[in-house]
Amino acid sequence: MSFLNNYIYYIGAVGLILIGLYILLAKHNLIKMIIGLAIMDTGVNLLLITIGYIKKGTAPIFSKTGLNPRNMVDPVPQALVLTAIVIGVAVLALALSLAIRLYQHYGTLDMRKIKEQRW
Amino acid sequence: MVNPVLLIAVPLAFAFSIPLLGFISKRIGKYIPPIAMLFNLVASLILMPEVIRRPVVVSLGGFPAPFCITLFAGPVGILFSCLIALVGFLVSIYALDYIKEGAREKYHMLYLLLLTGATGVVLTGDIFNLFVFFEILCISSYVLVAYLGNKAGVESASKYLIQGSIGSAFILIAIAFVYGQFGTLNMADIARSIHSVSPIQLFVPLVLFITGFGVEAALFPLNAWLPDAHSSAPSTISAVLSGIAIEVGIYAIARVVFTVFGASSILLFLVLLGLLTLLVGELSAFSQSNIKRLLAYSSIGQIGLILFALGIGTNYGIAGGLFQFITHALSKVLLFLATGYMIYRVGSMEISSLEGMGKKMPLSSLAFTIGAFSLIGLPPFVGFGSKFLIIRSALERQSLLYTVFIGIVLLGTIIEGAYFFRVVQVLYFKSEKINRKRPARRSFGVGGEEAPATALIPIFILMILIIVIGIYPKLVTGILNPAAGELLNRIGYIQEVLR
Numbered sequence: 001m002s003f004l005n006n007y008i009y010y011i012g013a014v015g016l017i018l019i020g021l022y023i024l025l026a027k028h029n030l031i032k033m034i035i036g037l038a039i040m041d042t043g044v045n046l047l048l049i050t051i052g053y054i055k056k057g058t059a060p061i062f063s064k065t066g067l068n069p070r071n072m073v074d075p076v077p078q079a080l081v082l083t084a085i086v087i088g089v090a091v092l093a094l095a096l097s098l099a100i101r102l103y104q105h106y107g108t109l110d111m112r113k114i115k116e117q118r119w
Numbered sequence: 120m121v122n123p124v125l126l127i128a129v130p131l132a133f134a135f136s137i138p139l140l141g142f143i144s145k146r147i148g149k150y151i152p153p154i155a156m157l158f159n160l161v162a163s164l165i166l167m168p169e170v171i172r173r174p175v176v177v178s179l180g181g182f183p184a185p186f187c188i189t190l191f192a193g194p195v196g197i198l199f200s201c202l203i204a205l206v207g208f209l210v211s212i213y214a215l216d217y218i219k220e221g222a223r224e225k226y227h228m229l230y231l232l233l234l235t236g237a238t239g240v241v242l243t244g245d246i247f248n249l250f251v252f253f254e255i256l257c258i259s260s261y262v263l264v265a266y267l268g269n270k271a272g273v274e275s276a277s278k279y280l281i282q283g284s285i286g287s288a289f290i291l292i293a294i295a296f297v298y299g300q301f302g303t304l305n306m307a308d309i310a311r312s313i314h315s316v317s318p319i320q321l322f323v324p325l326v327l328f329i330t331g332f333g334v335e336a337a338l339f340p341l342n343a344w345l346p347d348a349h350s351s352a353p354s355t356i357s358a359v360l361s362g363i364a365i366e367v368g369i370y371a372i373a374r375v376v377f378t379v380f381g382a383s384s385i386l387l388f389l390v391l392l393g394l395l396t397l398l399v400g401e402l403s404a405f406s407q408s409n410i411k412r413l414l415a416y417s418s419i420g421q422i423g424l425i426l427f428a429l430g431i432g433t434n435y436g437i438a439g440g441l442f443q444f445i446t447h448a449l450s451k452v453l454l455f456l457a458t459g460y461m462i463y464r465v466g467s468m469e470i471s472s473l474e475g476m477g478k479k480m481p482l483s484s485l486a487f488t489i490g491a492f493s494l495i496g497l498p499p500f501v502g503f504g505s506k507f508l509i510i511r512s513a514l515e516r517q518s519l520l521y522t523v524f525i526g527i528v529l530l531g532t533i534i535e536g537a538y539f540f541r542v543v544q545v546l547y548f549k550s551e552k553i554n555r556k557r558p559a560r561r562s563f564g565v566g567g568e569e570a571p572a573t574a575l576i577p578i579f580i581l582m583i584l585i586i587v588i589g590i591y592p593k594l595v596t597g598i599l600n601p602a603a604g605e606l607l608n609r610i611g612y613i614q615e616v617l618r
Contacts, residue, residue, distance in 0.1 A: 017292070024285060030277065037284050044291045051299040077298065080247055084291060087254045091284050094261060098277045105270045114274055 009050040016043025030102060030109040034095045041088040045081045052077035120169065121162045123177055123192035126200050127239050129162075130155040134231035141224045148224040152211035152231045159204035159238065163197055170197045171601050174615050176244070184617050185308040191244035191616060194602040198441065199241035199370060202448050206362050207234040209577035213456050214355045216573045217463075226266055233259040233359065237367045244616055246297065246379070247304045249371065250290050257283050257335060260364055264352045275347035282344045286334030293327035300324075306379050307616035310609055313380060325382060328375045336368025338426070339396040342419050346403075349415035350468070354459030357411060361418045362452040366444050369422060373429050373440075377606045389430035394527050397423030401534040409468045410461075413538060414454055417494065420531060421447045427528065428509040431521075435512035437603035438596070442505035445588070445595060446493060450502060453490035453581040457483045460570035470545055477547035479568045484546045486578045491539035493585050496532060500589040506532070 004011070020040025024033055052074030060072040099109060106114050133155040140147045169175065174193035178184055192200075211230065218226055232255055239252030261283065265276035294304070300316055301309050313321065330341070337345040345365070349357045376382050376389065400419030407413040425447070428440030461483055465472045477484045493500035496507075510528065513521045569575070588594055605612065 017288070020288075021285070024281065033281055037281065040285075040288050044288050044295070047292065048295045048298075051295055074302075076304070077295075080294075080298075083247075083251060087251070087258075087287075090258055091254075091261075091280065091287075094258065095277065095280050095284075098261075098265060098273055098280060101265070101268060101273045102277055105273060111278075116271060116274060 009046065009053065013043050013047035013050055016040070016046060019043070028111045030099045030111055033111070034092065034099065037095065038088070038092055041084070041092075045084055045088075048077045048081050048084065120175075121165050123166065123175055123190050123196075123242055124179070126159055126162055126192075126204075126242060127190075127235060129158055130231050130235040130238065134228050134235060137224055137228040137231070145224070148227045149211075149215050149218070152214070152227050152234075153208055155231055156204050156208035156211055156234065159200065159234075160208055163201040163204055166192060167197050167201065167598060170194055171598060174605070174612075176616055176618070185303055185305045188248050189244035189305060189307070189616055190242050191306075191612070192242055193605045193612070193615075194598055195370075195374075195441070195605050196242045198598050198602050199367070199444075200238050202445060203234055203237050203241070203363055203367075206359065206448055206452050209580055210355050210358050210452065210456070213358075213459070213574050213577045216571050217355055217459060218353065221266055221268065226263070229259040229263050229266075230356075230359070233263065234363070237363050240367050241370055244306050245304050246306055246309065247294055249306075249374075250287070250294060253290070253332075253335070253367075253371065254287060256364060256367060257287065260348075260356075260360055263356045264348045264360075266353055266356065267351075269351075271347075271351035275344070275351045279344040279348045282334055282341070286331040286341070288331075289327045289334075290331035293324040293331065296324040296327070305616070306374070307613045310379050310381065311613050311617065321380060321382075325375070325380050325385065329372055332368050332371040332375070334368075336365050336372060336426075337396075337419050337422055338392055339399050339419075339423070342396070342400075345419060346412050346415040349418065350409060350411035354411075354455050354462065357415070358452040358455035358459075361415065361455060362448040365418060365422055366425075366448060369425055369429070369444075372426075373437075373606060378609055378612050381609050383432060386430045386432045390427055390524065393423045393426030393428075393430055394524060395423070396420070396426060397531045398527065399423075401531045401538075405534050405538045407538075408470055410458055410470050410473065410542065411455075411468050413470070413542070414451065414458070417535065417538075418447070418451055420535060421451070421494065424506075424509065424528065424531070427524070428512070431509075431512050431516065432607075433512055433515065434600070434603050434607060435508060435515065437606050438599040439505060439508035439512050441599050441602050442508055442592075442595065446502045446505040449581055449585050449588075450490045450493040450500075453486055453578065453585065454494070456574065456578055456581070457486040457490060460574055461487075464568050470542055473542070473545055474549040476545075480570065482575060482578070483570055486582055487546065488543050489582050489585060491543060493589070495536045495539055498589065499586065501585045501592075503589060504592040 017040050020036045023036025027033055054073050057071050057073035058067050060075050103109055133151050137148045137151050170192055171194055177190040179188045236252045236256030240249055243249050261276055261280045264279055265272045301312055334341045349360055397420050400416050400423055404413050404416035425440050425443045428436050428443055461476055462468055493502040496502040510525055513525050
């Protein structure tokens with residue numbers, strides 16, 4: 001069980017990414033695909049956080065005495081995730097608004113039926 | 120001296136000022152993008168001689184190099200920012216009259232954001248910053264593809280969005296891997312310590328990077344979104360997407376492969392990918408009857424050619440690839456701009472409906488012909504020089520394999536020639552079928568339906584540039600050689616940043 005204990009966040013992150021990818025590949029409803037996209041984004045963000053995470057870590061404040069620098073959590077991935085979340089929100093909002101317009105035009109969200117563009 | 124930060128900051132500030140200015144007057148908005156891009160063009164040109172002597176490295180925030188976000192304005196970055204500013208300036212002049220419907224302020228704001236994102240990607244020296252600018256570029260292009268709000272636009276935008284977001288997620292995963300291994304995001308810092316880990320650990324992030332950027336660059340198995348998106352966007356947006364956005368994707372691949380990973384063993388793979396993309400693009404373009412889809416598939420072919428040239432990996436090869444970037448940007452933008460008003464006048468994108476355009480819109484037809492000939496690689500246009508350089512550099516490898524590859528590239532060129540000549544033939548040598556059902560159509564004289572002046576000025580400038588650079592390629596080789604050197608010389612890049 002020590003393997004699970006050590007790598008549980010990595011397993012969770014990769015699991016979320018794979019679930020998201022599966023939904024994107026296998027589902028045809030645009031709303032479900034957008035949900036898959038959101039799950040995948042969450043997985044990627046979790047992966048980034050995990051890289052900088054230390055168990056029982058503290059905030060990286062050097063001016064405060066009593067904090068061991070070895071236990072400090074790397075702040076850079078958290079800053080990255082903050083940016084990635086904002087980007088993800090923008091993409092999701094855009095995707096949902098496109099889904100609304102798509103429904104107005106076609107009356108369905110099934111991507112199998114929406115195929116006017118063909119090579 | 121101009122600080123390279125301004126190349127990003129000024130268009131960004133202008134972009135967000137457009138909706139604010141919209142409160143004062145609805146008509147100011149469209150004049151902002153030309154101003155911002157003119158500034159960028161002038162600033163890049165001022166920076167260029169300085170950068171050729173020595174790259175300008177800016178540490179943002181005042182921290183020393185590996186701890187801050189660096190901007191690396193080397194020859195490659197300035198070459199691209201110059202190209203982006205030039206194309207952006209000309210297309211925004213074209214858009215003054217062309218964009219008449221829809222939420223115009225938002226169009227101009229997003230257009231400027233797209234160009235800002237592209238400029239940021241080519242100038243940044245930080246891998247996460249590159250991702251952020253790349254996302255700015257991608258998100259604005261998703262919206263602009265759907266700008267017209269019609270069936271085709273919304274459908275292709277949502278497909279583009281889904282595929283593009285998967286690509287972006289891959290890039291982010293790769294960044295996570297790289298950060299986990301090296302604990303830094305600075306490209307030079309990663310490049311310095313890249314050989315300290317075993318190649319197998321680098322394989323996964325490299326593949327993820329190539330896949331992620333490959334979606335935006337429309338490499339062969341990932342190019343499904345491109346023909347839809349480029350053909351259903353307004354012509355100005357198709358021009359910018361085709362001339363700038365996909366090239367920036369290829370730039371990102373080149374930067375990651377050459378500078379960050381120094382992966383010379385993967386170059387043969389890039390060459391094969393490029394050839395496959397070239398053949399698929401040209402063959403699909405050949406069978407199109409829709410003019411904008413034809414141009415979109417031709418872009419895929421050109422991207423393949425650029426990747427092939429970069430993959431050759433010699434100084435000449437990379438210089439040829441960068442030259443092909445210039446060719447493709449100028450020629451394809453000219454083609455899209457020239458077809459923009461033709462489509463607008465006839466109301467159809469079918470090639471057959473363009474019959475007789477040579478008489479009705481002589482200047483646009485001439486522009487189309489020049490753009491097409493330049494892409495095929497006929498002298499004295501700019502495409503001749505770049506294709507010549509690519510083939511010469513492939514011949515210099517002196518191996519049977521590359522001789523076969525040249526054969527494939529030339530085959531692609533022949534196919535390209537075939538479909539472009541077909542369109543040119545339709546423009547000039549087929550008289551319009553007399554349609555008795557629509558005799559009420561107003562009869563225009565020769566040139567009576569020509570595009571307005573705001574469209575003709577950028578078209579003229581592009582035509583002149585294509586011919587002048589074609590006749591006198593020394594104008595650009597002065598920047599191409601240092602640029603190729605920058606991509607090949609990793610050590611120099613690392614030393615410049617971590618001085």
